[in-house]
Amino acid sequence: MIENENIASVNLPDSDLVKKLQRTKTPVSINFELTARCNNNCRHCYINLPENNTDAESLELDINEIEDLADQAVNNGVLWCLLTGGEPLLRDDFSEIYLMLRRKGLLVSVFTNACLINETHVKLFKKYKPRELEVTVYGITEKTYEKVSGIKGSYKLFKNGLDRLLTNDIPVSLKAMAIHSNIHEIENIADFCSKHSKKKFKFDPFLHKRYDGDEKRNKKILSERLxxxxxxxxxxxxxxxxxxxxxxxxxxxxxxxxxxxxxxFTCGVLKNGFEISYDGKLRLCPALLHPDYVYSLRIFSLMDAYRKIAENIIKAxxxxxxxxxxxxxxxxxxxxxxxxxxxxxxxxxxxxxxxxxxxxxxxxxxxxxxxxxxxxxx
Ligand code: SF4
Ligand code: SF4
Incomplete structure (x- = not known):
């Protein structure tokens, strides 16, 4: 999932090129939320559905739909792409999607919990390095990690996945959410991340409410907010x-x-990028779920949907x-x-x-x- 910082999308370089492109007010990045499903069940998560949720799976964009949207994005000047979820590695066709986007010349980043990293992913990322591979560390002890993730055995999977990446010299950026269930360990998490990460450790204490409005889960999220x-x-x-x-x-x-x-809207929403949900809906900010600002890309083209949302944003x-x-x-x-x-x-x-x-x-x-x-x- 995308951690907030705040509602972070792909981290664009702080360069003159990006600033110049952003002044054109057309997004330069695209985020594909490949699935809402996840192998973990984190207490603070705003999106996750069970990995075996076949209803959610049946709504996911297939690789051809993703390719078509990527083509539309590239033709309109998009350079950066982020693959996120849920857990994007749950998709059986993750490697094909990743390679397809790379072949289009996009700079591709991936957000993952690392639990599902296997030898195929290692080979893929070694040969075709992602621009960023960001892994969230929920805890550095089994007890804390699994208190957050809600899944027995997930700490071992996380450690194995991360070790696979690190021992193969695949650079990762490690980050954390600071929540009640791991706050006692946050300084140790920071040390761990600084030791293994290619980038400065960052943490985020802000938790969104659920995108699906699930009240029971929202209560859990509120109980985790600092x-x-x-x-x-x-x-x-x-x-x-x-x-x-x-x-x-x-x-x-x-x-x-x-x-x-x-x-x-006084924020930079028109500069954020395209955010495409697992079921093919365009938002200009990942958390902006009000129906006036969500258009289905199974009905509208990317730029038509963008223009409709942008008009509504400007006139609100x-x-x-x-x-x-x-x-x-x-x-x-x-x-x-x-x-x-x-x-x-x-x-x-x-x-x-x-x-x-x-x-x-x-x-x-x-x-x-x-x-x-x-x-x-x-
Ligand atoms: S790893 Fe946790 S926070 Fe990330 S998508 Fe899965 S359940 Fe949500
Ligand atoms: S006035 Fe509004 S924006 Fe300012 S601190 Fe309060 S809630 Fe936040």
Whole structure:
């Protein structure tokens, strides 16, 4: 699954080329959520369905549909591609899909839990290196990993899969979700990831609610969410994260007045990329599930669906006074998990301020300003 950071899609390079392409306001990346099914059953997961869910499997895009969408994307300037899920390696045709996308010249990244990595994947990734291979580490002890993953024996599979990649010199980026079930181990997870990863360790404390609205699962997700003090504490304890927050303080906290004039979308959603669900629906942000912003690619072409969603995004206006007086003018929105997509998942509306998010953002603001002050004094 895509971990949030925030609602991260494929990590695009911070280059002039990408900035230039993004100014054209046409997506330069495409994410294929190859399946919603997963071999794990993580407590915090917003998407997973059981691996043997044949209904979900029967709705998945087949390789020909994926190829057709990839062609449309490439013809419209897309360069980067991310394969995610659920667990993308559950697909029997994963290798064929991966190779097909590589042959089109796309730079392909893969997000996986590593449990299903076998010799075929190793050979594939050795010969045709992915741009990124990102693995999420749910715990570095069997007890913690399996408390999160919900599957007995999954820790061993994860370790074996990761070892296969590392012993074959296939570079991986390791990352974590920080949740109640693994928070006691987060510093050890960070050390483990830093030791084995090609990239700086990153963790994400924000958990989406379920895409399918499953209330029982949502309760579990809420029980795993860190509170404001816990979020501040882990950010403070992680040297790189704390420094990055201090350094980017002036971009995270606005000092001038903000007036978004009632626009619902003030984020970079039109620059995010194409997100294609396992059952062939286009979204411009992975979590944006409001029906006005989801179009079936089994009915519309990629660019027709894109234009319809983009038009709806540009014209969306709020008449909710609470939102207009709070989030629409908020100087710390960049520190907040509020966004129209999350608002919809939390409340069923795109423009409802969320009390717990607000408290978290204010606690983070206070902490970052204090850290900045003491770092400039030292
Ligand atoms: S590994 Fe866990 S978080 Fe990732 S898709 Fe599977 S159940 Fe969800
Ligand atoms: S919920 Fe609060 S902190 Fe977040 S954007 Fe709205 S007003 Fe700002």
């Amino acid at each position: 509170n404001k003090d816990e979020i501040v504490k882990i950010e403070q304890n992680n040297f790189a994260r704390k420094n990055a927050l201090i350094k980017s303080c002036d971009q995270l906290i606005f000092y001038q007045d903000i007036d978004a004039s009632g626009r619902v 206006r709020s008449y909710n006074e609470d939102f207009l007086n709070k989030c629409n003018k908020c100087k710390i929105i960049n520190l907040c998990y509020f966004c129209p997509a999350n608002s919809f998942l939390e409340t069923g509306k795109l423009d409802t301020p969320i009390d717990t998010f607000c408290k978290n953002a204010h606690a983070r603001q206070k902490a970052i300003l204090e850290w900045k002050k003491s770092s400039s004094l030292s």
